[in-house]
Amino acid sequence: MKLTVMQFVSLDGVCQGPGAPDEDTTDGFTRGGWLVPFLDDRFLEIVTAWTCEAQAFLFGRRTYEAFARDWPKATDADDPVASRLNGLPKYVASTTLRQARWAPSTILSGDVAAQVAGLKAQPGGELQVHGSARLGAWLLAEGLVDELRLTVAPVVVGEGRRFFRPGDEPVALRATHQETTPGGITVLTYEPAGPARFGSHEVS
Numbered sequence: 119m120k121l122t123v124m125q126f127v128s129l130d131g132v133c134q135g136p137g138a139p140d141e142d143t144t145d146g147f148t149r150g151g152w153l154v155p156f157l158d159d160r161f162l163e164i165v166t167a168w169t170c171e172a173q174a175f176l177f178g179r180r181t182y183e184a185f186a187r188d189w190p191k192a193t194d195a196d197d198p199v200a201s202r203l204n205g206l207p208k209y210v211a212s213t214t215l216r217q218a219r220w221a222p223s224t225i226l227s228g229d230v231a232a233q234v235a236g237l238k239a240q241p242g243g244e245l246q247v248h249g250s251a252r253l254g255a256w257l258l259a260e261g262l263v264d265e266l267r268l269t270v271a272p273v274v275v276g277e278g279r280r281f282f283r284p285g286d287e288p289v290a291l292r293a294t295h296q297e298t299t300p301g302g303i304t305v306l307t308y309e310p311a312g313p314a315r316f317g318s319h320e321v322s
Contacts, residue, residue: 119173119238119245122265123254124165125281126153129270133251134278136271142184147278153271158301161269168267169199172206173242176234178250179212185248186220209237209245211253231260238262251281258310259287266291266308288314 126136135142135150142150177185185203192200208223211230218225226233234257237245247254257263268281291308298304 119240119242120264121176121234121238121245121247121257121262122168122171122267123247123257123263124168124267124269125249125251125254126269126271127281128152128273128275130274130276131280131282132275132278133249133281142180142279144180144279149275149278152273152275153269153303156271156273156299156301156303158299158303160299161301161303161305164297164299164305165269166199169202169246171244172202172246174207174209174237174245175203176209176211176237176245176247176250176253178253179210179215181249181253182208182210182212182215182218182220182223186218186223190220209233231262234262238264251279255281255283255286258289261310263310265294266310268306268308270304270306272302272304290314 125133127133132152134144134147136153137151138154139148139150189200189203192204195201204220208218208220209226210218210223211226211234213227215225234245247257254263258266290311290313292311293306294309295307296305
């Protein structure tokens with residue numbers, strides 16, 4: 119399977135609580151819902167098309183618990199996103215989660231990198247990471263990500279958890295696609311391109 123990471127971020131890199139004020143109030147975050155004013159039909163088409171490529175999903179604990187709370191309530195069989203999230207295999211990378219009740223779910227612990235590599239070796243479509251910022255950044259640093267999909271909202275949130283943080287491993291990326299929706303969201307698709315390279319520019 120192809121491992122793809124999808125992340126909603128603001129211009130200043132915030133990924134916390136894009137969908138609603140009460141989606142994720144961890145650490146007193148009060149600026150949730152910053153993505154919503156920019157949503158449009160084209161953006162929803164893009165996200166739906168991505169999700170339709172999924173063969174399985176991989177989550178960190180925090181995102182898994184939020185999705186497990188909300189998505190089982192979406193019972194429309196004609197909703198391709200809900201039907202896949204609820205019906206396809208789900209894997210949770212966590213050392214603290216003891217039960218995963220959102221079936222079918224499997225908890226990954228111990229050597230997560232090896233287990234993810236094993237999942238990638240299976241035939242099929244995509245193993246998708248939605249949200250799960252710390253997991254996504256870690257997978258990128260581990261060289262396990264095949265494609266990174268960032269949707270960048272034209273807003274500076276000013277506080278909140280960020281996808282990329284100081285101390286992350288430097289990684290080079292190759293841009294493969296970009297599109298800006300009518301609502302102003304920029305969709306950026308990248309492939310990892312090895313270690314980041316550094317240099318200098320001489321002015322003659």
